[in-house]
Amino acid sequence: xxxxxxxxxxxxxxxxxxxxxxxxxxxxxxxxxxxxxxxxxxxxxxxxxxxxxxxxxxxxxxxxxxxxxxxxxxxxxxxxxxxxxxxxxxxxxxxxxxxxxxxxxxxxxxxxxxxxxxxxxxxxxxxxxxxxxxxxxxxxxxxxxxxxxxxxxxxxxxxxxxxxxxxxxxxxxxxxxxxxxxxxxxxxxxxxxxxxxxxxxxxxxxxxxxxxxxxxxxxxxxxxxxxxxxxxxxxxxxxxxxxxxxxxxxxxxxxxxxxxxxxxxxxxxxxxxxxxxxxxxxxxxxxxxxxxxxxxxxxxxxxxxxxxxxxxxxxxxxxxxxxxxxxxxxxxxxxxxxxxxxxxxxxxxx
Ligand code: PMP
Numbered sequence: 001x002x003x004x005x006x007x008x009x010x011x012x013x014x015x016x017x018x019x020x021x022x023x024x025x026x027x028x029x030x031x032x033x034x035x036x037x038x039x040x041x042x043x044x045x046x047x048x049x050x051x052x053x054x055x056x057x058x059x060x061x062x063x064x065x066x067x068x069x070x071x072x073x074x075x076x077x078x079x080x081x082x083x084x085x086x087x088x089x090x091x092x093x094x095x096x097x098x099x100x101x102x103x104x105x106x107x108x109x110x111x112x113x114x115x116x117x118x119x120x121x122x123x124x125x126x127x128x129x130x131x132x133x134x135x136x137x138x139x140x141x142x143x144x145x146x147x148x149x150x151x152x153x154x155x156x157x158x159x160x161x162x163x164x165x166x167x168x169x170x171x172x173x174x175x176x177x178x179x180x181x182x183x184x185x186x187x188x189x190x191x192x193x194x195x196x197x198x199x200x201x202x203x204x205x206x207x208x209x210x211x212x213x214x215x216x217x218x219x220x221x222x223x224x225x226x227x228x229x230x231x232x233x234x235x236x237x238x239x240x241x242x243x244x245x246x247x248x249x250x251x252x253x254x255x256x257x258x259x260x261x262x263x264x265x266x267x268x269x270x271x272x273x274x275x276x277x278x279x280x281x282x283x284x285x286x287x288x289x290x291x292x293x294x295x296x297x298x299x300x301x302x303x304x305x306x307x308x309x310x311x312x313x314x315x316x317x318x319x320x321x322x323x324x325x326x327x328x329x330x331x332x333x334x335x336x337x338x339x340x341x342x343x344x345x346x347x348x349x350x
Contacts, residue, residue, distance in 0.1 A: 010116055010117045013110045015028070016317055021313075022313070024314045025331075025333070026291075026315060026330050026333050028212075028317070028331065029152075029207060030206070030210075030331065031210035031212070031266070031290070032266065032331075032337065033210060033262045033266075033334070035211050036252055036255040038252070039248045039251045039255070042248050043247065045247070046247055055241060055243045056246065059241050062079050062216075062246050062250050062253070063077040065253045070220065073223065077220060078226050078233070079216065079217070079219075080217050080219075080233070080240055081216075081217070081240050081245075082215040082216065083203065083206070085215070086217040087114065087176070087217075088114050090200060091114040092236075093231075094144055094225070094229075097144070099121070100121040100123045100142060101120055101121070101122045101123075101145065101146065102140075102144070102145050102146075103124060103145070106153075106324065107146075107147075107151055108151075108180075120143070125137030125138055127151075131293075133149075133158035135158075135165045135166050138169070138170065139166075139170075144173045145170055145175045147166065147178070149179060149186065150184075152180070152291075152329075153293055153319065153329040154285055154293050155285050155286070155288065155292060156286060156293075160187050163189055163192070167192055167199055168196065174200055175196075175200070176200050176202060177189045177202065179201055180202070181207060182288075183208035183259075184288060184289050188201070193220060197222045197224070197225070198225075199221065200225055200229075202219045203217065203218050204218075205217070205253075210252075211248060214244070214245045214249070216241065216252075266332050269332050269334070270287060270290070270332045272335075273330070273332060273338050273341075276342055282295060283295040290331060291330055291332060292329070293327050293328075294327060301326070302318060302325065302326050302328050303320070303325070306318035312347075317330075
């Protein structure tokens, strides 16, 4: 035995870079506009002297607000420190069996990291050649399923009939549906919650609600599944969300008008950016997210373009992995940022 034998060894997830100098930042799918003015107000209204107290461990007000907004009961809502925390708790809670869990070969790369850290066996199910979702691979014995829809980093949405098929055929497994990007024109699996007790939907305020810096994520499911999630959470850390995040989350969830208006702006910018890239000879997948997954024209490799953009202080995301290495993932910024991005692209492209 040695010291090292007692220490857990894991290969961690690598988040996108957060450069501290001024750049055009199109690399981590943050929202390009500020959060709702009501969020700013809620944060200003926080009584700092109250910070000596612990926050509400049940996060009751935020859960009630989300329940009302989405037509559910508060007992069907779980909240956590970003959807990464919520997903991690879901892995720990729902994937305690011995059979392998299933997720796509190309999807959010954190899933395999949680499976590894919690010692959950897993198998990957290939997306089709064109990166579309194939439900057939999920019709086999398993200990749980995770589907990211719309998917990252491909930006594509799976057809809801295919998602329902996977849920219906796997009623002995929990099916997690990660809807981090659904607000950008995707279809939600929320209606499936009424029909199937094995679905859990995970959402975040980091993207469409412009609150990545506060870390607020949530999950919807049956009372039983959400109760199981709370039992695990209270066995790890009772006080997850801090007071400012709870207050801001309530304000954000209540401001539907600002949310819809700013998301619409991003969608308009996305359509313009998609057209421009296609005109430059890029292959751009049909995005239902706040980013584009695009393959540059044959005159330049994705890696080379990524490096050259970075040298000019424009950060996008490049994955040096099988099936992904010919593409770049480009977050939709403001119109001004996208214009600058296009201008720089014109300078770089041969
Ligand atoms: N799911 C997907 C698919 C994501 O891309 C991200 C962002 N990296 C997350 C979950 C986690 O987001 P957050 O923890 O900020 O809610």
